[in-house]
Amino acid sequence: MIYLDHAAATPVSDKALKAMEPYFSRDFFNPSAAYLPAKRVAADYERAKGEIAHAIGAKATDIVMTGGATEANNLAFTALDNQMRSLTASVLYLETEHDSVRAVAEKYNGMAIRVLPNGLIDLDDLKAKITDETMLVSASLANNELGTIQPMAEISAILKNIKIDRLKRGIKQPLYLHSDASQALNLLDINVSRLGVDMLTLNAAKVYGPKGVGALYVAHDVKLSPISVGGGQELGLRSGTENVPGAIGFAAAIKEAKEHLNGNRKRYAKWKQTLLKELRDYELINKKHTLDNFVVLCYSGIDAERLIYLLEDREVYVATGAACAASKGQKSHVLAAIGLSDAQIAGSLRLTLGETNDEEQIHMAAQIINEVVDAEKERVHG
């Protein structure tokens, strides 16, 4: 098997799996219980949150654990529920965001900010669309279909100036910056202060941790509304007994990812070059400003979805776009946003490299993809 879809899912690393194991059975206690073994579990859980927070330059108390990135994105938007907000609070989001942002933004009547043909945020469009009512701007750190890395520090600098201007004019409306860092967490050196974000979404499943585990970093001055109420866990924002093994696994995975960050990036960048050299007759879509493990190719005149099934027969697993959108048969809104034609979108293939790969696999993958593309071209053109 050659797995080239690490943006969709990653296997849980050996270390993370081993770290989680005791908390399923031996250390199963409810962290809220009074006796000592339970308190030990509570301490381990807090320590895990601290390690997750540490990976992005934050503290355990700044982190709300969630059931994945989608939930974290939804939680971030509850900033708009804040009772203090004016009735006209509005939200801006990047048009290339993941559905979990787009759908919740739509709920709050959000307005989309355009991207440039290179996938980067159109800062002029951002400036033009921000009004005194704008309360939240959401832009992912790295796009999930292209790997495009957004200039978060630049965005936050713009927002900072606007905030200063608002204060000068006596306008109280807050202005928050949220970013979904699901794809970027194990490929960029992330620090919330440097990025200048108020909220940051993290996802264990993309960094060799367990699925269904995510977190939202929340700066102290951001007021959110609970997504579930009950026992008051997670600062009252997400009641329900803590997913202790999930947090432990996430912490172990993120720690490992941080340790190998530079080495991994170099390897992925090298493999990417190998692929680009050995593959034939493609157009590279994500040329610049992109994560090292994302390779998005366009084969003109070919239906890339057919390639998925042909490659599946050769045990090579690739994607055409976001896994969730693809399964609904929708055309990629991301590729449309960067100005690709319908035919180009149909011919686009996303390869995302990762820890299951090695150099030999990359050569093999290039060869198999070439063969399959040739065969499909032969079928279409005779």
Add this chain to the structure above:
Amino acid sequence: MVEKVFVGMSGGVDSSVSALLLKEQGYDVVGVYMKNWSKDLPGMKCPWAEDLADAKRVAVKLGIDFEVWDFEEAYREKVVEYMLKEFRAGNTPNPDIMCNQEIKFKLFYEKAMERRADYIATGHYARVFRQEGSTGYLLARAVDENKDQTYFLYRIYDEALAHTIFPIGEMTKPEVKKLAEEEGLHNAYKKESMGVCFVGEVGMKDFLKEYIEILPGEIREIESERVLGYHEGVIFYTIGQRHGLYLTGIAGEINDGLPYYVVKKDIENNIVYVSKNLNNEHIWTKRLELKDVVLRAQGLASLSRSGARRSLPSPRGSRATPQFANFRTPLRQDSNATRANNGDIFVRLRHRAPLIPAKMTLSEDGAATLEFEKEVKRPAAGQSAVIYDGEICLGGGIIQ
């Protein structure tokens, strides 16, 4: 010149094998997934995305072109609206039959023809024969009596039928599955597809509740007029139904363990009548009135005019000849078992139900009366009675 066929592919094994056979027979085959419905329903995740992926995977494996044709709007208008209208009128319509009539053998057919198709094909278990000495085509039951789907096809347009291939009509289901396995079609074991058409009887009520507001009313015992319980709206119930009745506590005491059946629906007063008497006159009948009668075979057209009882001409005298390469088997000669001696017709009142001998009298306005020798269990109004002579499907009508 290679003939072009558009084959409807649902992702299931039947249509997959149909596409495979057409390819093997040398046609220029295009697989088409008809997207008719994509909404999830209470307790039912709409499987369309998975079905589409399955269909496409098979098409890729076979090396044929594949397209998605979006009929959602038309389906909503022609099938769902019709269904809701019929239910509101107190009937129990069959959406499958309407889907075949209006979508698969109309819109799909028309679009295929616009695309210069020679034929369309589907994975139905049924056969088509050319009527000798005529331009007409006959719809015939499948070789696999267990799977025959002509009950759902009796209303499809003649023009579409004349350009239809049913590639698996000559095969049995086990043969189809075996072939799929041999050819490595991954969906050989897949559960049979259940589109929205086919939410089933229990699912249908949930489906209807999405569109029709509940209207509480009484459930009465028909013999005594006693109120036994309450229901959520008479239109949610079907004659003969015995599940989903909210009978109050006394039910056990009075029904001595025997179930109650819905025997009558009073739409006007919103009352559901039930009975535990299986011999109730509302359950059994020797006579059924049909409306919207469709007569298929052209040679039988005169029948619709007379108004008098008449036996249908036998297609035997002018035995149909297989016209396409895949129609290997001529009509069976030994079909006496399914033919009445006195020239009467046979009727099927449900999919896969036994064929029952009957006499049919047609009247001018597209209505007809069916008379049976023995009493039959009365189907719900809105269901179809489909008529046969031997293996030929002669048409049918909607039960009043």
